[in-house]
Amino acid sequence: MVKITDVARRAGVSPSTVSYALSGKRPISEETRQRVEEAIRELGYRPHAGARALAGRRSNVLALVVPLRAGIHVPTVMRFAVSVVTTARRHDHDVLLLTQEEGEEGLHRVADTALVDGLVMMDVQLDDPRLPLVRSLDLPSVLIGLPASCAGLTCVDLDFQAAGEVCVEHLARLGHRSVALIGSPPEVYVRRTAFAQRVVQGFTAAADRAGMSSTVHPCEPGAAREVAERLLRDQPALTGVVVHNEALLEPLLDAFADLGLRVPADLSLTAICPDELAESTHPPITSVSLPTEEVGTRAVELLMKKLDGTPVAESTLLPPRMTERGSTGARTLT
Numbered sequence: 001m002v003k004i005t006d007v008a009r010r011a012g013v014s015p016s017t018v019s020y021a022l023s024g025k026r027p028i029s030e031e032t033r034q035r036v037e038e039a040i041r042e043l044g045y046r047p048h049a050g051a052r053a054l055a056g057r058r059s060n061v062l063a064l065v066v067p068l069r070a071g072i073h074v075p076t077v078m079r080f081a082v083s084v085v086t087t088a089r090r091h092d093h094d095v096l097l098l099t100q101e102e103g104e105e106g107l108h109r110v111a112d113t114a115l116v117d118g119l120v121m122m123d124v125q126l127d128d129p130r131l132p133l134v135r136s137l138d139l140p141s142v143l144i145g146l147p148a149s150c151a152g153l154t155c156v157d158l159d160f161q162a163a164g165e166v167c168v169e170h171l172a173r174l175g176h177r178s179v180a181l182i183g184s185p186p187e188v189y190v191r192r193t194a195f196a197q198r199v200v201q202g203f204t205a206a207a208d209r210a211g212m213s214s215t216v217h218p219c220e221p222g223a224a225r226e227v228a229e230r231l232l233r234d235q236p237a238l239t240g241v242v243v244h245n246e247a248l249l250e251p252l253l254d255a256f257a258d259l260g261l262r263v264p265a266d267l268s269l270t271a272i273c274p275d276e277l278a279e280s281t282h283p284p285i286t287s288v289s290l291p292t293e294e295v296g297t298r299a300v301e302l303l304m305k306k307l308d309g310t311p312v313a314e315s316t317l318l319p320p321r322m323t324e325r326g327s328t329g330a331r332t333l334t
Contacts, residue, residue: 002045010039058117061094062303063110066122067101071185073246076292077122079274080144083296084120091304093117104133111139118303120144124155126192140306142299145194146315154306156298156316160195160272163288163320164202167242167270170286170322172210175331176240176268179207179214180231182252183244186218199244199272213237224251228259239331243271243285250281264329275323283326291318 008015013032020028021036028036039045064084066077085095096116098106107130110116121134124145134141135152143155164181171179181203183189184196200216207214215235219227227248231238243249249271253263261267263283271278271287278287295318302312 002043004045006043007036007039007045010043011035058307059115060092061096061116062088062300063096063098063116063119064122065098065107065119068099069101069123069187069191071188071191072123076246076274076290079290079292080122080296083293084300087297087300091300093300104130107133107137111137117307118142120299120303124194126194126197128194140303142303142306144295144299146198146317147194150314153314154302154312155314156295156302157195157318158291158295159317159319160198161202161205162317163272164199164204164242164244165206166202166288166320166322167272168203168206168210168212168214168240170270170324170328171240171242171268172206172212174240174268174328177212177331178235178237179203179212179240179242180235180238181214181216181242181244182227182231182248183216183218185220185245189218196244203242219245219248221247222251224248225255225258228252228255232259232261239267240328241267241269243269243273246271246273246277246290249273249277249285253281263327265332268328268331270322270328272320278323278325281327286323286325286328288320288322291321294318 004015004018008018011018013036017028017032018036021033064081066081068074081097088095098110100106107119110119118140120142121130122144124143124147126148128147131147131153141154143153144157146155146157147153168179181200183200188196203216204214217227217231243252256263256267263269269285271285272290273287274290274292275287278285298316302316305312
């Protein structure tokens with residue numbers, strides 16, 4: 001196996017100079033760089049992924065930054081990740097998955113080592129502390145998520161605000177006048193995670209426009225029965241529920257059934273979730289699809305355009321698509 005010391009010997013330089021030529025960490029003369037490149041070609045040296053950024057060449061690796069914080073629904077995150085990986089492979093790129101909560105330090109480490117050609121970043125907050133650094137890095141990036149300001153960024157996501165509105169508007173057309181949103185775990189809202197906040201904004205705005213009474217309930221995993229009981233106690237006229245918490249969908253259906261409520265005869269239920277989940281429950285859930293595959297694909301394609309120097313829009317929002325199933329019906333007058 002050819003080693004970096006063999007390349008240094010052939011080029012007549014030190015091993016550290018070869019390392020600098022590969023990583024770009026320190027400037028070297030063009031003449032020296034050419035000698036190193038010639039030695040690499042002659043010897044057939046294959047540098048590691050982080051060193052392939054030689055003379056502007058790409059590493060053919062993308063970073064997917066998705067810190068696995070409290071309250072994250074891992075199965076849904078993995079749906080996005082699979083889409084990113086699959087699309088990256090079609091563009092001859094591998095994906096480095098970064099799951100640790102490292103903030104700016106982790107982004108600096110990846111950018112400074114020339115390990116990747118670009119970043120796809122998930123779990124974006126409305127006022128994400130990482131964004132000033134992302135804007136300043138000389139590294140193309142795409143956010144899966146819509147922060148408070150997209151200026152200087154490239155963002156793609158489902159239009160979660162419109163998704164919240166669509167769910168409420170559907171219930172309003174069916175005659176429901178009292179609705180509740182059962183949302184993500186509380187820590188997701190404390191972090192001001194963008195998708196969760198925007199669903200609340202859309203849900204509340206649509207309910208207000210329709211003159212409906214509405215409440216919002218963050219919900220921990222395992223608390224389906226508790227939140228169902230609280231809803232019936234505090235909102236006795238409730239006939240419509242929007243769920244934006246994939247892990248709670250089936251437990252909520254069981255909890256409402258245990259409390260004597262029939263879906264949809266007594267309570268109409270809609271959700272924002274993957275179609276596969278909505279179709280697997282009993283009854284199947286009227287839902288706004290969570291387009292994980294399309295969002296992941298769009299993110300990588302936007303990043304590829306940026307790597308090629310093609311201008312892209314600051315934000316790309318996918319319109320919500322609702323599919324009516326058996327969990328919603330007209331409000332029953334009593």
